[in-house]
Amino acid sequence: MNDSLRVVLAMIELELRRLRNDRTEVFTRAVQPVLWLVVFGTVFSQLHAIPTSGIPYVDYITPGVMLQSVLFVAVLYGLTLVWERDTGILKKLLVAPAPRYATVIGRSMSSGVRAIIQVVIIIPVALLLGVSFIPNPAYFVAALAILFVISGGFAALSIIVASLLKTRERFMGIGQALILPLFFASNALYPIASMPRAIQIVAVFNPLTYAVDAVRGLMITGNLALLPLDVAVIALFDILMFAVASLSFRKIIE
Amino acid sequence: MTFAIDARGLEKVYKGNVAALAGVDLDVKAGDIFALLGPNGAGKTTLMRILTTQFKPTSGEAHIFDLDVVRDGAEVRKVIGYVPQETSVWSDINGYENLLIYAKIYGLPSRSRKDVIHDMLESMGLRAPAEHLVKTYSGGMVRKLEIACAMLIRPKILFLDEPTLGLDPAARIAVWEKLVSFKEEFGTTVFFSTHYMDEANAYSDEVAIINTGRMVTSGTADELKHSLRGELIKFSLSDHRVDEHTLGRIRGLEPVKSVVVTDSTLNVTVEDAETALPCVMDALRSEGIPVERITTTKPTLEDVFLWYAGTTRAPGAASSIGRVEGKAGGTRRE
Structure with missing residues (x-):
């Protein structure tokens, strides 16, 4: 257990060190979420088309856009394992005296580092658009923790997909095919109640829904009624993804 | 005698019934430098990945210092170091950071971590560039960092x-000096694959050649060269018929293995050219045959490689005779 924690922390540290030397990606990746807020958010708040139970629309979707950004970063990060198959790093990690699942969890969780950076970029943009966050540091830290943890689950999900693909060519298309359905079939942009029945069912099984609810509660609405459920679902999702990814990891290396 | 590697009947069949290894036996003595030679696709990398516990053999078994690579994988990983063919360091952090991250992954105690890393940087000659990003390193520096x-x-x-x-040649020598020093200083066993015959010749205690998933021969470089076909003496005879x-x-003559005449050249294959030459010369002289020029060719490890693993005929071999002898040598080992 100690061994595993050590490996996970080393990989998170690695990601922080890598980030220090290459910041361009941070900013190019920030373009998309900023557009969602500035263009989509402001236009739709003019329309008043979506019932948000009293909160301004930009405020409503800010947590959704944060999670979309987290999802995007995490899925692409996990898929880069396909890339690393061709380098020696993956092989060397497999031969390191550390449990294999720790490598998978470490890789997944370190996506959270990049995800949190994205969120940190989104916040000042949201503030400029007049979004009012709950001024409670404990809530804020809890929200970041949720974003960090769900990022690990999504990265593991994409490791599973990567282990099925094994080639770079299929890479980009699959990334989009994974991200967009999860994003649209969730409560990121509109409440579940306003969806058609079929999509509602998908949304209920979509872990993103629970993460959005938790972050929205902690950052914007202060409604934490479902927080325990949200946390439970996210934890379950992560554990399940880590377990399956550890098993399917074998396929990547052979 | 402790064996660093002891493998019996290793087989690996990939998906689609591609047999990468078809029954490999291998003994590597502890403290040796062992060279694995073989053409592309012979199974070198597959063998190495099985021995380093990256995946399991389809059948057969292998032990690293008496630890089973399948059953005791976690224990095996504590005693092995591995440098894959492809780059295995992160290029967007510096050399020191690479060592630091690996030290943490490997679980080096935090008290001694810094000292171990600094010693390693020092001994690999990477002290000066330690703070530079690895993407600015030369190929030789990257390899040294990976070994570190x-x-x-x-x-x-x-x-x-x-x-x-x-x-480049200078970097190759530098890398090998370090590897030999590890062997001498710590008794580290070194198991490597290569396409450079001169390296196998110069640095290895033992050599094995693998081809189409089987070990075709093994021994010291000298043994292999001798197993091939003795040495060749060429006499250029000025227009004289023999x-x-x-x-x-x-x-x-006692030391002579075979004789072939081509045009005005007499090709004599012997066990050892230096000792055989005088008595062949005596014979030629007493028959009154003038010799214009003598060249001797000793088989190189390259000849050995081509013989056992190549489709090309051993260069300099005395036509078909050498081939028959080589084949006999090959079958004898089996």
Whole structure:
């Protein structure tokens, strides 16, 4: 257990060190979420088309856009394992005296580092658009923790997909095919109640829904009624993804 | 005698019934530098990845210092170091950081971590560029850094898959000096694959050649060279014909293995050219045959490689005779 924690922390540290030397990606990746807020958010708040139970629309979707950004970063990060198959790093990690699942969890969780950076970029943009966050540091830290943890689950999900693909060519298309359905079939942009029945069912099984609810509660609405459920679902999702990814990891290396 | 590697009947069949290994036996003595030679696709990398516990053999078994690579994988990983063929360091952090991250992954105690890393940087000559991003390193520096990472845990055996591929001659020598010093200083066993015959010749205690998933021969470089076909002495005879009687006489000489005449050249294959030359010369002289020029060719490890693993005929071999002898040598081993 100690061994595993050590490996996970080393990989998170690695990601922080890598980030220090290459910041361009941070900013190019920030373009998309900023557009969602500035263009989509402001236009739709003019329309008043979506019932948000009293909160301004930009405020409503800010947590959704944060999670979309987290999802995007995490899925692409996990898929880069396909890339690393061709380098020696993956092989060397497999031969390191550390449990294999720790490598998978470490890789997944370190996506959270990049995800949190994205969120940190989104916040000042949201503030400029007049979004009012709950001024409670404990809530804020809890929200970041949720974003960090769900990022690990999504990265593991994409490791599973990567282990099925094994080639770079299929890479980009699959990334989009994974991200967009999860994003649209969730409560990121509109409440579940306003969806058609079929999509509602998908949304209920979509872990993103629970993460959005938790972050929205902690950052914007202060409604934490479902927080325990949200946390439970996210934890379950992560554990399940880590377990399956550890098993399917074998396929990547052979 | 402790064996660093002891493998019996290793087979690996990939999906689609591609047999990468078809029954490999291997003994590597502890403290040796062992070279694995073989053409592309012979199974070198597959063998190395099984021995380093990256995946399981389809059948057969292998032990690293008496630890089973399948059952005791976690224990095996504590005593091995591995440098894959492809780059295995992160290029967007610096050399020191690479060692630091690997040290943490490997679980080096935090008290001694800094010292171990600094010693390693020092001994690999990477002290000065330690703070530079790895993407600015030359190929030789990257390889040295990778070896440094693998040596952090002071492994009992170091596996290297084509360690000097793409390096310039000076960098190759530098890498090998370090590997030899690890062997001498810590008794590290070094198991490496290569396409450079001169490296296998110069640095290895033992050599094995693998081809189409089987070990075709093994031994010291000298043993292999001798197993091939003795040495070749070429006599250029100034327009002189050698009659059957002379040929018979030379064939009858004790050290001579075979004789072939082509145009005005007499090719004599012997066990050892230095000692055989005087008595062949005596015979030629007493038959009154003037010799214009003598060249001797000793088989190189390259000849050995081509013989056992190549489709090309051993260069310099005395036509078909050498081939038959080589084949006999090959079958004898089986």
